[in-house]
Amino acid sequence: MSQAHNTLHGMLEQWYPQKDSHDWVLGTIYKTQGSSYRKAGAMMMLSSSTQQLGLLSGGCLESDIVRKARQVMETGKSMLVCYDATDEDDLSYQLGIGCGGVVHIMLQAVNSNNSYLNLDKIRTALVNKQSIIYRQFISCEKLESSIELSSSSPPNSFSDTKTSLISIDEESVLESHIFPRAHLLICGGGVDARPLAEFASKVGWEVSIWDPRPANARLEHFQHATRCLSDKALDFKYFVEKEQVHAAVLMTHTLALDAHALKQLIHTNLGYIGLLGPVHRKEQVFEQAQLSFDKHHKRINGPIGFDIGARLPESIALATLAEIHQTLYHHESKAILAPFQALQV
Structure with a gap:
């Protein structure tokens, strides 16, 4: 049976068996303005063995994201990245890449020290066909996330993910409602x-x-x-x-x-x-x-x-x-x- 590696379910199924075999970085779009290929809540995983699971653009931003992900692997520190195709001084504008909008991305190390950012628990929930609420703190310093089970979405109102930026203790948090696959x-x-x-x-x-x-x-x-x-x-x-x-x-x-x-x-x-x-x-x-x-x-x-x-x-x-x-x-x-x-x- 094949997996659709660009979906969250397929991405996590590929990552899980090798989660401790390589260094991993999670890339998450937490905000967009104007036109963008992917929207807030989109995720991508990158490994030290050059694997790329998922995507955050149509392929135009990934090469630069890979370079920045390597820095995160080396330092262990999260990174907030902005690609602004409306700014003449921005790399995406100069290279003529992107869809003409602004994309904000958070890159985080994923390992046992930070409980894999709860991605293993998300995988388990999706395998068990449970809907979840996933919260990620938008911060370079605070490697924190949380997960809670929610009532399953009824079959006749299917959706992949619904996201919103909220505030918890005056900190920005991306809240994603993640549902089982169709x-x-x-x-x-x-x-x-x-x-x-x-x-x-x-x-x-x-x-x-x-x-x-x-x-x-x-x-x-x-x-x-x-x-x-x-x-x-x-x-x-x-x-x-x-x-x-x-x-x-x-x-x-x-x-x-x-x-x-x-x-x-x-x-x-x-x-x-x-x-x-x-x-x-x-x-x-x-x-x-x-x-x-x-x-x-x-x-x-x-x-x-x-x-x-x-x-x-x-x-x-x-x-x-x-x-x-x-x-x-x-x-x-x-x-x-x-x-x-x-x-x-």
């Missing part, structure tokens, strides 16, 4: 499910596959999945609640299996349920599941995916994952920049 259940273990599982894993999501047919849902075909389930008697409602599933896609290509899964999933609080196939097939699945189409059809996305002209498994997976991502993050689908319109002469 979890996608794919009902169907056919060839077209493989790229969807792979793409979801690459954006850092947990992926589960369900298909009771012996030839399908095999881990050798879904190396990016966390688990493959083949029990036809699976209690979907219990599984969704226990494993904190956020979204489900029904793509077994069999009316009976899609209907079997839909009949249970319709009564969960999933943030997204998608059904592969045209509208008339959707009606057939509802009929076989003995569900009222008029009552429930708006709850089910189908046909699934954005209309991007997708025809093959990979592009259909891309369109589907984009729709799920947009739904879970509660964003409207639109181009970031409106299409160019020719000037009227």
Whole structure:
């Protein structure tokens, strides 16, 4: 199973087994002004063996961050760094890098002497699918952080991290609400499910596959999945609640299996349920599941995916994952920049 190293979950999974084998530095964006590739709360880990886990920009600031991280490793002292692309005297302005805004970064040594800045506890919480509140003092002198468990975010209101700068005893503190990663259940273990599982894993999501047919849902075909389930008697409602599933896609290509899964999933609080196939097939699945189409059809996305002209498994997976991502993050689908319109002469 691959890890998305740019996500906090994937980053910590890579770091943890080697936390005592190298010197490590944690880089955290604690404030931004104007345009920036990453926002407050973004983290990156750098090691004495030149490993870089995560990123704090699109790659334009990392080389300088690496140099400064080495200084932190040598001195053991934290460092506050500001990259100001609006200041003509600033390195980022002179090199023409960055997105034109201001990025404030804190670099801190991570070791057993400072309790690993509680990163090991964050990892444990995320593995156990617990939401947490992480507080970091913004200081060159005070290597202090705290962590507390919070109530788990419900599956239908998924988010990665929410951050804010607060004051504790007249000191600035970055408070980050960190949530478990998204979890996608794919009902169907056919060839077209493989790229969807792979793409979801690459954006850092947990992926589960369900298909009771012996030839399908095999881990050798879904190396990016966390688990493959083949029990036809699976209690979907219990599984969704226990494993904190956020979204489900029904793509077994069999009316009976899609209907079997839909009949249970319709009564969960999933943030997204998608059904592969045209509208008339959707009606057939509802009929076989003995569900009222008029009552429930708006709850089910189908046909699934954005209309991007997708025809093959990979592009259909891309369109589907984009729709799920947009739904879970509660964003409207639109181009970031409106299409160019020719000037009227």
